[in-house]
Amino acid sequence: MAIDPNFEENRELEGREHGVDVWGPTEPPEQLGIRGVHVAVDFDICLSDGACLEDCPVDVFEWVDTPGHPESEIKANPTHEEQCIDCMLCVDVCPVDAIDVDPGRTDRF
Numbered sequence: 001m002a003i004d005p006n007f008e009e010n011r012e013l014e015g016r017e018h019g020v021d022v023w024g025p026t027e028p029p030e031q032l033g034i035r036g037v038h039v040a041v042d043f044d045i046c047l048s049d050g051a052c053l054e055d056c057p058v059d060v061f062e063w064v065d066t067p068g069h070p071e072s073e074i075k076a077n078p079t080h081e082e083q084c085i086d087c088m089l090c091v092d093v094c095p096v097d098a099i100d101v102d103p104g105r106t107d108r109f
């Protein structure tokens with residue numbers, strides 16, 4: 001299952017963590033929701049492949065620890081999403097379609 005590109009309509013904004021918005025539902029440590037706005041990562045799909053960290057030309061992503069999550073114990077957090085240049089490389093390389101980038105989703109910055 002890929003990230004829902006309409007998460008802003010379909011999910012509730014629960015707060016912020018690691019510098020980005022958190023879209024629920026969440027029930028840590030097993031369920032962590034979607035993180036970010038312009039660059040959004042579904043933490044419940046991310047399996048810490050790392051291609052997005054390696055390929056992003058402007059270093060948007062940072063690892064964060066997520067001990068106890070069933071998919072992986074680290075996640076690619078879009079910490080510096082305001083730097084995104086919309087190249088879509090991360091979207092293309094993610095093996096589980098956990099990332100959605102939408103140039104129109106910038107209203108929170």
Ligand code: SF4
Nearest residue numbers: 056084085087088090
């Ligand atoms: S779209 Fe490009 S610049 Fe933006 S986060 Fe993904 S890889 Fe980085």
